[in-house]
Amino acid sequence: MYKYNDFDTAFLAERNAQFRAQVARRIDGSLTEDEFKPLRLMNGLYLQLHAYMLRVAVPYGSLNSAQMTQLALLAEKWDKGYGHFTTRQNIQFNWPKLSDVPDMLDALAEVGMHAIQTSGNTIRNVTSDHFAGAAADEIEDPRPVAELIRQWSTDHPEFQFMGRKFKIAVGAAAKDRAVLKAHDLAVRIVQNVAGETGYQILIGGGLGRTPMVGQVINDFLPRADLLPYIESVVSVWNQIGRRDNKYKARIKITVHEHGIEDIRARVDARFALIRPTFTGADQELLAEIKTHFAAPIFRSAPTTTYDAAYDADPVFRAWADTNLAEHRVGDHAIVTISIKKHGATPGDASADQMRTMADLAAQYGYDELRISHEQNVILPHVHKSDLPALHARLKQHDLATANIGLISDIIACPGMDYCALATARAIPVAEQIATRFDDLKLEHDIGHLQIKISGCINACGHHHVAHIGILGLDRAGVENYQITLGGDATWTANIGERAGPGFAYDEIVPAVERIVAAYLDLRNSAEETFLETYRRVGLSPFKAALYPEAQKKVA
Amino acid sequence: MARAFTPKVITANALIEGDVIYLTADDQWSRDLSQAELITDEAHAQLRLLDAESQVAEVVGVYLADAKPGENGPEPTHFREDFRRTGPSNYAHGKQEAEANV
Ligand code: HEM
Ligand code: SF4
Numbered sequence: 001m002y003k004y005n006d007f008d009t010a011f012l013a014e015r016n017a018q019f020r021a022q023v024a025r026r027i028d029g030s031l032t033e034d035e036f037k038p039l040r041l042m043n044g045l046y047l048q049l050h051a052y053m054l055r056v057a058v059p060y061g062s063l064n065s066a067q068m069t070q071l072a073l074l075a076e077k078w079d080k081g082y083g084h085f086t087t088r089q090n091i092q093f094n095w096p097k098l099s100d101v102p103d104m105l106d107a108l109a110e111v112g113m114h115a116i117q118t119s120g121n122t123i124r125n126v127t128s129d130h131f132a133g134a135a136a137d138e139i140e141d142p143r144p145v146a147e148l149i150r151q152w153s154t155d156h157p158e159f160q161f162m163g164r165k166f167k168i169a170v171g172a173a174a175k176d177r178a179v180l181k182a183h184d185l186a187v188r189i190v191q192n193v194a195g196e197t198g199y200q201i202l203i204g205g206g207l208g209r210t211p212m213v214g215q216v217i218n219d220f221l222p223r224a225d226l227l228p229y230i231e232s233v234v235s236v237w238n239q240i241g242r243r244d245n246k247y248k249a250r251i252k253i254t255v256h257e258h259g260i261e262d263i264r265a266r267v268d269a270r271f272a273l274i275r276p277t278f279t280g281a282d283q284e285l286l287a288e289i290k291t292h293f294a295a296p297i298f299r300s301a302p303t304t305t306y307d308a309a310y311d312a313d314p315v316f317r318a319w320a321d322t323n324l325a326e327h328r329v330g331d332h333a334i335v336t337i338s339i340k341k342h343g344a345t346p347g348d349a350s351a352d353q354m355r356t357m358a359d360l361a362a363q364y365g366y367d368e369l370r371i372s373h374e375q376n377v378i379l380p381h382v383h384k385s386d387l388p389a390l391h392a393r394l395k396q397h398d399l400a401t402a403n404i405g406l407i408s409d410i411i412a413c414p415g416m417d418y419c420a421l422a423t424a425r426a427i428p429v430a431e432q433i434a435t436r437f438d439d440l441k442l443e444h445d446i447g448h449l450q451i452k453i454s455g456c457i458n459a460c461g462h463h464h465v466a467h468i469g470i471l472g473l474d475r476a477g478v479e480n481y482q483i484t485l486g487g488d489a490t491w492t493a494n495i496g497e498r499a500g501p502g503f504a505y506d507e508i509v510p511a512v513e514r515i516v517a518a519y520l521d522l523r524n525s526a527e528e529t530f531l532e533t534y535r536r537v538g539l540s541p542f543k544a545a546l547y548p549e550a551q552k553k554v555a
Numbered sequence: 556m557a558r559a560f561t562p563k564v565i566t567a568n569a570l571i572e573g574d575v576i577y578l579t580a581d582d583q584w585s586r587d588l589s590q591a592e593l594i595t596d597e598a599h600a601q602l603r604l605l606d607a608e609s610q611v612a613e614v615v616g617v618y619l620a621d622a623k624p625g626e627n628g629p630e631p632t633h634f635r636e637d638f639r640r641t642g643p644s645n646y647a648h649g650k651q652e653a654e655a656n657v
Contacts (some may be wrong), residue, residue, distance in 0.1 A: 026570070027570065027571065027612070028612065029611055029612030032611050033611060033615045033616070047568055047573060047615060047616060048573070049575070049638065049639055049643075050573065050574065050575060050639065050642055050643065050648075050649040050650075051568075051572065051573035051574065051649070052573040080646075080648055080652075094648075095573075095648065095649075097571055097572050097573070098570060098571050098572075098573065099571050345645045345646075348645075416634070416635065416638055417638065417643035417644050417645055418643060422635075425638075425644060427643075427644065427645045428644050428645065431645065474634075474635075477632075477633050477634070478634065479634060
């Protein structure tokens with residue numbers, strides 16, 4: 001884990017003291033809301049529908065048990081006993097009081113956490129693969145690079161007030177678990193034919209009102225060139241990106257309007273200029289950062305208790321089959337803890353659950369946790385022999401739901417239940433779909449299927465890249481839900497196709513059921529996933545299932 | 556003929572807690588929509604809005620929201636204002652929690 005040094009600690013203390021004074025001046029009336037708003041947003045504090053919301057950064061989703069325990073404290077002491085993990089690997093607190101926020105920020109600083117650049121038109125919290133450092137399919141741990149980018153971008157004077165926000169993700173594995181292609185800029189650590197590692201850089205991905213898939217701007221960037229190259233991309237966009245219309249300000253529009261070739265030429269020109277100003281200090285820093293991410297010394301032991309539990313206990317086996325992933329060390333596993341109990345709010349964890357997960361990480365997980373963009377929590381390194389005991393503890397705290405990657409493992413943004421920008425609710429739709437398929441006992445038969453729900457066009461719930469995407473809208477004063485099909489959030493990223501007219505609030509669950517029934521009917525075998533079937537047969541049979549009335553009229 | 560004015564209430568969030576609040580006829584801020592002043596005159600609405608906006612040390616995000624007369628005072632006409640009136644649908648938090656404690 002990266003440990004803040006004295007400089008970071010002093011920086012946070014000063015920044016928090018500054019914000020405490022700003023809050024005091026807002027409360028005594030000497031700052032108006034117009035003056036205060038940009039200041040609070042710089043510190044992750046939003047005003048939502050029913051309350052303030054504090055968004056805390058979890059850089060690249062990585063936490064230790066002390067940090068997770070502190071989040072539990074915040075939830076309990078200053079919120080309503082829970083926190084919400086988001087698709088950007090952050091955590092949001094939905095009910096803080098303005099006057100408590102400075103204390104919350106101080107409490108976060110005690111464990112090296114903060115809310116800086118979790119809002120505003122800056123370079124946002126850097127995200128990464130939630131299996132980083134543990135996955136069997138990764139070239140190296142992507143987090144040192146993510147941390148280097150975080151340090152470079154934090155408080156970077158050129159990038160504090162840009163035309164729009166800028167999101168960077170880093171990946172280093174064969175599988176994309178960080179939705180790299182939906183980011184403004186993605187760094188993929190790759191190996192060339194000569195066996196050297198370098199970076200493939202993609203730009204111009206993004207969801208929201210004009211969803212786009214990122215394009216490769218540089219196929220193989222030498223390692224020493226990373227920061228000057230990223231800096232060149234951001235400054236080219238900062239210079240030529242549109243500021244006349246905030247909906248056209250993201251880099252995806254710049255890339256779309258200028259074309260990737262033109263942007264590449266501009267970036268190369270900029271790069272030639274600024275490259276010499278990077279004298280290598282960044283490479284020394286990266287080397288230093290890497291030492292903080294050294295892998296734990298994995299213990300080696302027989303896995304007999306695991307094998308026995310797997311054979312004897314069907315509940316444990318079902319959980320192991322869905323929630324474990326292959327670790328790079330054979331006798332270890334990566335554990336995904338589902339924060340998606342059927343009928344619960346996706347991504348919400350209570351203070352008790354956060355503390356339990358922290359304790360389990362300390363006891364069995366080499367003190368490490370990750371937050372996934374899928375709104376679950378990961379224990380990246382657990383020795384297999386500890387899994388039965390761990391599973392038993394998870395069960396006691398409602399954390400043992402065996403549904404990772406299944407239909408109830410739904411991503412849902414806060415929607416109209418919390419978000420001031422929402423046009424419809426998302427959470428209750430997710431809750432109802434999960435409950436419905438649990439009742440039908442079809443979940444495991446359906447297999448890998450991702451449903452993602454957003455409460456408005458901004459797409460914080462990633463609905464565009466869902467196998468079944470649901471977008472909540474306001475149609476003439478009532479909630480209406482539009483369905484997209486065939487989206488994909490991995491290397492084969494793809495924006496889903498709109499299926500047709502939307503559905504009313506009480507029609508959306510039956511509509512999803514019809515899609516799933518059609519899939520079960522259409523698939524070649526139980527091995528063919530929803531997405532594979534969709535790619536084979538296309539939209540029309542699903543459309544027919546969704547709109548049987550329209551079919552009848554045609555007939 | 557002038558377009559009919561849709562009745563309005565003045566709503567905002569409380570500065571410290573963030574709670575949804577409404578301006579009453581006697582210049583108080585209430586957490587209960589039914590106690591809000593239902594404004595049926597456009598010019599009056601603008602004046603009340605200006606007055607509410609000037610209270611920077613107490614409220615934030617003041618605006619006029621459509622409302623209609625109900626049996627017990629103003630009621631929302633749109634689901635967004637209905638959610639603001641009651642609180643989120645996943646937990647009995649916000650206003651609902653306060654009511655449960657009465
Ligand atoms: C305070 C509440 C929130 C506000 C005001 C907000 C605002 C926005 C806006 C305006 C966009 C569109 C960006 C654009 O296309 O220019 C957006 C996109 C996005 N937000 Fe949020 N959001 C909120 C909460 C969340 C939450 C809770 C999550 C995670 C669950 C999230 C993650 C994302 C993601 C992943 C995108 C799409 C990726 C992209 O930026 O292209 N946001 N958000
Ligand atoms: S998609 Fe819309 S409703 Fe959902 S969190 Fe983002 S801005 Fe809010």
